[in-house]
Amino acid sequence: MSKTEEREILEGIKSGDEVVIKAFYQKNLGYIRGYILQNSGNEADVEDVFQDALVLIYQKLTANSLEVTASIHTYFYAVCKNMWRNRLRKNNKMITKEIVPEHEDAWQEDRIEDFEQQDREHVYRKHFVRLNDTCKKVLGLVFEGKNMKEISSITGYSEGYTRKKKFECKKSLIEMIEKDPIYQELKTNSEN
Secondary structure: OOHHHHHHHHHHHHHOOHHHHHHHHHHHHHHHHHHHHOOOOOHHHHHHHHHHHHHHHHHHHHOOOOOOOOOHHHHHHHHHHHHHHHHHHHOOOOOOOOOOOOOOOOOOHHHHHHHHHHHHHHHHHHHHOOOOHHHHHHHHHHHOOOOHHHHHHHHOOOHHHHHHHHHHHHHHHHHHHHHOHHHHHHHHHHHO
8 A cells, every 4th residue: 555545544534534434444344353253352342442443543643643654554453453452351351363464464563562652652642731831841841851950940930849840740640641541551451
């Protein structure tokens, strides 16, 4: 598939283009259905996982945080596969069969790790932008490697206030991230 076709699919998903979404659905449903049905799932599970994965991709597209290093079909398959694995883990079920889409015969586990890293970054960015402007500024400078003296000079706050703000902002960001269901899935996935 060409880069232009990939871009059209991504733009179609982002804009809600029914023709593009329907074609994407038809092209990918068979692989997802095969994987889920052969691993303790049913038709309702197939629909749920497919829809959840599509929503996740849509959210990443609208947040401009989607970085696809493989084809969109491979990426989508990996997202569905991870979602299904996480649900099975929660229900203490085992994965019995692995299906690799024919059009992606060189599937690698490190790609899944790449996707999970992208998911972690997405969760962080999603909640970072929800912080107030002061927190974004202070934490942004911290993440740039600035020390407290430099940050207080840039912001005009005292060093004591800057330290307090850094602590409060990090605490707030961590609390938001830990409440995110995607974070919980990633945490479960990394523990197993």
